[in-house]
Amino acid sequence: xxxxxxIRSLSAVLPNGQRVLRSxxxxxxxxxxxxxxxxxxxxxxxxxxxxxGVLPKSxxxxxxxxxxxxEDLGRLDPKARRTLIGARxxxxxxxxxxxxxxxRRIGPQMTDRLVRILGWSGxxxxxxxxxxxxxxxxxxxxxxxxxxxxxxxxxxxxxVLIAAAFAAEPRLIVADEPTTALDVxxxxxxxxxxxxxxxxxxxxxLFVTHDLGVVAKISQKVxxxxxxxxxxxxxxxxxxxxxxxxxxxxxxxxxPRYTDPxxxxxxxxxxxxxxxxxEIAAADKDWRPSHG
Amino acid sequence: xxxARILRRGLSPRLWLAGGWLLVALLAAIFAPLIAPQDPxxxxxxxxxxxxxxxxxxxxxxxxxxxxxxxxxxxRLIFGGRIAFIVAFxxxxxxxLVGSALGLIAGYFGxxxxxxxxxxxxxxxxxxxxxxxxxxxxxxxxGLSSVIxxxxxxxxxxxxxxxRAEAMSQARMDYVESARIAGYGRIGIMLREVLPNVVPSxxxxxxxxxxxxxxxxxxxxxxxxxxxxxxxTWGGIIAEGRLSIHQAWWVLVFPLATLILTVLSFSQFGEGxxxxxxxxxx
Ligand SMILES: Nc1ncnc2c1ncn2[C@@H]1O[C@H](COP(=O)(O)OP(=O)(O)OP(=O)(O)O)[C@@H](O)[C@H]1O
Ligand SMILES: [Mg+2]
Numbered sequence: 001x002x003x004x005x006x007i008r009s010l011s012a013v014l015p016n017g018q019r020v021l022r023s024x025x026x027x028x029x030x031x032x033x034x035x036x037x038x039x040x041x042x043x044x045x046x047x048x049x050x051x052x053g054v055l056p057k058s059x060x061x062x063x064x065x066x067x068x069x070x071e072d073l074g075r076l077d078p079k080a081r082r083t084l085i086g087a088r089x090x091x092x093x094x095x096x097x098x099x100x101x102x103x104r105r106i107g108p109q110m111t112d113r114l115v116r117i118l119g120w121s122g123x124x125x126x127x128x129x130x131x132x133x134x135x136x137x138x139x140x141x142x143x144x145x146x147x148x149x150x151x152x153x154x155x156x157x158x159x160v161l162i163a164a165a166f167a168a169e170p171r172l173i174v175a176d177e178p179t180t181a182l183d184v185x186x187x188x189x190x191x192x193x194x195x196x197x198x199x200x201x202x203x204x205x206l207f208v209t210h211d212l213g214v215v216a217k218i219s220q221k222v223x224x225x226x227x228x229x230x231x232x233x234x235x236x237x238x239x240x241x242x243x244x245x246x247x248x249x250x251x252x253x254x255x256p257r258y259t260d261p262x263x264x265x266x267x268x269x270x271x272x273x274x275x276x277x278x279e280i281a282a283a284d285k286d287w288r289p290s291h292g
Numbered sequence: 293x294x295x296a297r298i299l300r301r302g303l304s305p306r307l308w309l310a311g312g313w314l315l316v317a318l319l320a321a322i323f324a325p326l327i328a329p330q331d332p333x334x335x336x337x338x339x340x341x342x343x344x345x346x347x348x349x350x351x352x353x354x355x356x357x358x359x360x361x362x363x364x365x366x367x368r369l370i371f372g373g374r375i376a377f378i379v380a381f382x383x384x385x386x387x388x389l390v391g392s393a394l395g396l397i398a399g400y401f402g403x404x405x406x407x408x409x410x411x412x413x414x415x416x417x418x419x420x421x422x423x424x425x426x427x428x429x430x431x432x433x434x435g436l437s438s439v440i441x442x443x444x445x446x447x448x449x450x451x452x453x454x455x456r457a458e459a460m461s462q463a464r465m466d467y468v469e470s471a472r473i474a475g476y477g478r479i480g481i482m483l484r485e486v487l488p489n490v491v492p493s494x495x496x497x498x499x500x501x502x503x504x505x506x507x508x509x510x511x512x513x514x515x516x517x518x519x520x521x522x523x524x525t526w527g528g529i530i531a532e533g534r535l536s537i538h539q540a541w542w543v544l545v546f547p548l549a550t551l552i553l554t555v556l557s558f559s560q561f562g563e564g565x566x567x568x569x570x571x572x573x574x
Contacts, residue, residue, distance in 0.1 A: 052473045054469050082472075085473060085475065086473065086474050090474075091469075091473050093470065094466075098467060099465075099466040101467045101485055101489070103488040103570075103571055104488065112484075113474045116476075148572075150572050
């Protein structure tokens with residue numbers, strides 16, 4: 001059985017030649033949650049955007065393959081690629097406010113995709129959306145469906161977006177820091193909801209976060225990203241028990257324990273970062289894009 | 293809470309005042325032949341420079357007085373409104389259609405489309421607008437349609453610039469990206485997702501532009517470049533009133549007041565509508 005998502009040696013550069021992704025490889029198996037962790041600017045969002053086909057114009061892929069359920073995106077023509085991505089993937093975005101169209105009511109906004117893209121009947125789409133709103137524990141679907149996005153709270157909006165993401169039964173969901181924009185109490189509920197729906201629907205998730213606490217809670221596998229390079233990947237439990245790479249160890253050490261939330265966040269050790277920089281410089285020197 | 297909001301929206305005074313004046317002026321213009329107390333063209337030298345109704349020497353039936361040829365001022369203002377509104381609606385709609393469409397395309401697609409459209413706008417706006425208008429009318433010849441064309445040709449850039457900037461900021465929003473991921477085509481996203489978000493601004497600009505069209509038409513009439521027939525226009529009346537300001541101030545003041553009130557009402561009406569249309573603002 002082929003992986004739900006497979007990325008092979010993906011590299012991307014900016015117009016000035018700077019590399020934002022350095023031969024990234026990772027796989028997400030069906031029904032698996034793969035965390036992608038790393039500090040700000042590591043390229044986590046870039047990987048998600050590359051998979052979903054929405055990289056910024058300035059970012060160019062120079063090598064590598066991406067396969068969704070065994071289908072190589074690079075071999076498809078743009079239209080077929082869009083159709084495949086539209087049918088099999090979905091995004092749970094970071095900022096639930098700008099991810100909803102401010103001038104359209106929630107209801108039509110949610111059903112529109114099922115009807116126009118997937119060709120469902122209006123009634124089927126409507127009952128599907130209501131079912132999903134129930135699953136994300138929205139108690140007054142009537143009001144929510146009639147609301148404009150700005151009339152809902154941040155947590156409510158994120159529930160709506162989670163419902164929308166699962167509605168079309170995608171095989172893969174990219175969740176890009178889905179709780180970062182929310183306050184702490186809501187974060188926990190949202191995280192629990194995503195985990196719940198993921199189990200119920202058997203959806204694979206590429207879960208982008210910079211929070212190791214979240215990683216521990218939700219994922220089975222982890223890839224640790226630094227400066228666009230995967231420095232370590234492992235089963236989640238194993239990563240915490242026996243981190244292999246010094247950067248991972250430093251990252252774990254820098255994360256406050258959940259039993260002691262007031263413990264201060266320690267910066268990653270300087271020598272570790274220096275070692276990483278040397279490692280990356282060495283890799284860059286030998287690197288030639290295999291095509292493009 | 294919902295009722296309070298509806299109440300607040302319903303009572304927005306600027307929307308009502310501006311809309312009320314525009315409605316009255318528009319109805320008067322449409323039904324001018326029924327409403328106007330006198331024939332706007334009928335001259336009677338016995339009646340020249342009659343004052344408005346509350347002053348000594350006023351004649352019944354000539355509410356706002358008469359001009360130097362004895363024509364009834366109120367009737368001339370009412371008939372002048374016809375041309376003002378025709379120009380306002382036709383010119384502003386044409387400018388809006390062209391400018392908003394190009395602005396939407398430039399802002400949403402960016403890249404080459406944006407570079408070309410923005411360059412054209414820059415060049416266009418380098419011409420001083422009034423000079424541009426006079427030049428155009430001189431080339432096209434005077435008449436209602438050339439005034440309309442001139443205003444549309446000059447002012448589409450106003451729509452283009454504003455709508456481009458708005459479409460551009462909308463295009464960066466995550467909901468546009470989500471629509472891309474879901475599989476919508478670019479043109480579909482532009483029309484279904486982005487367009488509704490710029491409509492409030494389009495409406496506000498459209499109303500403002502109608503006011504501007506009224507002014508430009510008045511200016512062109514004032515310099516005698518507008519409609520060449522005898523039909524009264526607000527600008528034409530103002531031009532005549534200027535000549536007899538010492539004998540009959542009302543011939544200048546009433547048309548000026550009408551003009552200013554109408555122009556202000558258009559801009560306030562637009563702002564009010566925008567606030568009402570925009571789900572985030574209201
Ligand atoms: N539109 C863009 N054009 C060019 N470079 C970009 C663009 N967006 C981001 N970058 C660069 O690409 C690199 C990776 O950015 P990315 O957004 O993927 O980081 P991230 O890991 O998601 O960080 P964060 O945790 O802050 O979201 C960064 O160095 C960033 O400066
Ligand atoms: Mg990011």
